[in-house]
Amino acid sequence: MNVYDRMKEKGIVLPPAPPKGGLYSPCKIVEGWAYLSGCGCNMGDKVYKGTLGRDFTVEEGQMLARNCALNLLAVLEREIGDLNRVKAAAKILVLVASQNDFYQQPEVANGASGLLAEVFGGDIGLPARSAIGVNVLPGNLPVEVEAVFVIA
Amino acid sequence: MNVYDRMKEKGIVLPPAPPKGGLYSPCKIVEGWAYLSGCGCNMGDKVYKGTLGRDFTVEEGQMLARNCALNLLAVLEREIGDLNRVKAAAKILVLVASQNDFYQQPEVANGASGLLAEVFGGDIGLPARSAIGVNVLPGNLPVEVEAVFVIA
Amino acid sequence: MNVYDRMKEKGIVLPPAPPKGGLYSPCKIVEGWAYLSGCGCNMGDKVYKGTLGRDFTVEEGQMLARNCALNLLAVLEREIGDLNRVKAAAKILVLVASQNDFYQQPEVANGASGLLAEVFGGDIGLPARSAIGVNVLPGNLPVEVEAVFVIA
Numbered sequence: 001m002n003v004y005d006r007m008k009e010k011g012i013v014l015p016p017a018p019p020k021g022g023l024y025s026p027c028k029i030v031e032g033w034a035y036l037s038g039c040g041c042n043m044g045d046k047v048y049k050g051t052l053g054r055d056f057t058v059e060e061g062q063m064l065a066r067n068c069a070l071n072l073l074a075v076l077e078r079e080i081g082d083l084n085r086v087k088a089a090a091k092i093l094v095l096v097a098s099q100n101d102f103y104q105q106p107e108v109a110n111g112a113s114g115l116l117a118e119v120f121g122g123d124i125g126l127p128a129r130s131a132i133g134v135n136v137l138p139g140n141l142p143v144e145v146e147a148v149f150v151i152a
Numbered sequence: 153m154n155v156y157d158r159m160k161e162k163g164i165v166l167p168p169a170p171p172k173g174g175l176y177s178p179c180k181i182v183e184g185w186a187y188l189s190g191c192g193c194n195m196g197d198k199v200y201k202g203t204l205g206r207d208f209t210v211e212e213g214q215m216l217a218r219n220c221a222l223n224l225l226a227v228l229e230r231e232i233g234d235l236n237r238v239k240a241a242a243k244i245l246v247l248v249a250s251q252n253d254f255y256q257q258p259e260v261a262n263g264a265s266g267l268l269a270e271v272f273g274g275d276i277g278l279p280a281r282s283a284i285g286v287n288v289l290p291g292n293l294p295v296e297v298e299a300v301f302v303i304a
Numbered sequence: 305m306n307v308y309d310r311m312k313e314k315g316i317v318l319p320p321a322p323p324k325g326g327l328y329s330p331c332k333i334v335e336g337w338a339y340l341s342g343c344g345c346n347m348g349d350k351v352y353k354g355t356l357g358r359d360f361t362v363e364e365g366q367m368l369a370r371n372c373a374l375n376l377l378a379v380l381e382r383e384i385g386d387l388n389r390v391k392a393a394a395k396i397l398v399l400v401a402s403q404n405d406f407y408q409q410p411e412v413a414n415g416a417s418g419l420l421a422e423v424f425g426g427d428i429g430l431p432a433r434s435a436i437g438v439n440v441l442p443g444n445l446p447v448e449v450e451a452v453f454v455i456a
Contacts, residue, residue: 022410023417024433028394030454031336032183035395038434090180091187091300095436098288105290106174113175129176130190130298132247133288136402136437138409146434148395150182184335242332243339243452250440257442258326265327281328282342282450284399285440302334 003083003119010118015043017074021138027079029151032087034079038095038146039071040139049140052133053102056142061104065094065111068145073119080151088150089116089127095144098133105131112145155235155271162270167195169226173290179231181303184239186231190247190298191223192291201292204285205254208294213256217246217263220297225271232303240302241268241279247296250285257283264297307387307423314422319347321378325442331383333455336391338383342399342450343375344443353444356437357406360446365408366415369398372449373419384455392454393420393431399448402437409435416449 007013018039020026028035041048041064052061069092077083094109096102109131116125127147137144159165170191172178180187193200193216204213221244229235246261248254261283268277279299289296311317322343324330332339345352345368356365373396381387398413400406413435420429431451441448 022433022435023414023421023430025430026432028392028430028432030392030394033394035432035452037432038436088180088182090182090185093434095434100287102288103290103292110175117175126175126177126180128178128180128187128189128298129174130245130247130296131174131290132190132286132296133290134436135287135404135439136406138407138435138437140407144434144436146432148187240332240334242334242337252439254440255442255444262327269327278327278329278332280330280332280339280341280450281326282397282399282448283326283442284342284438284448285442287439300339 007119012119014074014077015070017078018071026075032151034076034149034151036072036075036147038144039068040141041067041143043067048142050142051097051099052108052142053099058104058107061108061143062111064143065108065145066115068143069112069115072145072147076149085152086120086124086149087152089120089125090148090150091128092145092147094129094131095134095137097137097142102133105133159271164271166226166229167222169230170223178227184303186228186301186303188224188227188299190296191220192293193219193295195219200294202294203249203251204260204294205251210256210259213260213295214263216295217260217297218267220295221264221267224297224299228301237304238272238276238301239304241272241277242302243280243300245298246281246283247286247289249289249294254285257285311423316423318378318381319374321382322375330379336455338380338453338455340376340379340451342448343372344445345371345447347371352446354446355401355403356412356446357403362408362411365412365447368447369412369415369449370419372447373416376449376451380453389456390424390428390453391456393424393429394454395432395452397450398433398435399438399441401441401446406437409437
């Protein structure tokens with residue numbers, strides 16, 4: 001099934017690719033492997049700051065992780081032109097800015113990996129994943145996600 | 153040397169693969185590269201919670217990191233059937249839930265990379281590695297390890 | 305352009321490869337992919353301890369991240385002999401030991417990715433990157449960087 005038909009069916013719309021915040025390649029493709037730099041959860045004018053366990057609920061965190069995945073796909077599409085070229089979402093790392101007693105990083109991370117499964121289907125889209133807490137992320141972001149895709 | 157002979161010789165027994173805790177692939181294999189989702193240190197009924205530098209000693213942490221590696225191998229074996237297919241343990245990331253003044257993450261991580269070297273021998277089994285502290289991990293786990301293997 | 309000519313032109317001198325701090329491969333090469341274990345920012349006798357936002361300024365952090373990249377290249381050169389064999393700096397992960405209210409990890413990370421771009425040129429040298437805060441790193445290091453390169 002065409003990726004864009006699936007997205008249309010589910011009402012998934014990609015945002016513009018987020019601006020670059022430093023000296024790096026947003027998407028570096030080498031021998032068919034696309035390494036995507038960590039994307040935050042800000043989208044357009046909407047800026048999110050804070051940590052899980054204090055400033056955001058788990059449900060809000062899931063939405064924020066989903067935003068990160070949408071930003072990643074926007075960067076990838078800008079680079080490769082057509083998301084149907086994705087052969088696999090291999091791996092994501094979900095970083096959750098967390099209070100010391102917030103333990104639900106995996107539930108938050110489902111917002112990102114779930115979006116990939118929706119867009120590409122489970123076989124291609126469901127990646128290996130680690131979801132971890134950190135005390136602080138760039139710009140006081142609550143969630144950041146990096147990814148590795150394989151491209152045809 | 154056969155991996156299972158080596159394990160028998162050293163008394164290493166794999167646990168059942170741990171249950172999945174979210175929307176992800178426990179082991180995603182693409183073009184011979186096996187990305188393994190982060191595994192915690194719980195094993196069977198035994199559940200560990202807390203941080204290094206307060207709730208666990210370095211020696212306990214090494215045992216916990218070893219548990220993570222055993223869980224990773226259980227997941228990998230379930231996926232590929234025979235651990236003799238492993239051509240290389242390429243990379244592990246060892247995440248240690250740490251008090252702000254706990255600095256011995258590498259000693260803890262030796263429990264994981266040492267187990268891989270025992271099982272596969274040093275050339276194949278000793279991976280590149282980063283060992284880092286984080287303030288908190290999913291479910292209040294003290295140690296989590298993710299891995300990349302290459303499979304024949 | 306020859307990597308060593310470019311380094312000479314810019315006055316970049318590699319340090320001796322840092323000593324190994326545990327059971328791991330400093331550089332594990334599999335099928336042309338070189339996984340480099342996390343390198344800290346200590347160099348020779350010079351040892352750095354502390355966190356960003358308290359013990360080091362952003363500018364100092366950039367120098368420390370640059371040190372990490374120099375250490376990574378020293379390890380890589382020892383392993384492959386000639387840095388002209390590098391086809392791509394695919395990905396780096398920059399770990400910044402951070403106070404809870406330090407948000408400028410990307411600026412710090414520019415010290416590492418910028419050095420790679422200087423040495424290899426932008427197309428080859430500018431990697432995908434994530435820059436994250438953590439509460440503590442091994443040996444109380446302020447900055448640690450791990451990397452993935454592709455080798456001819």
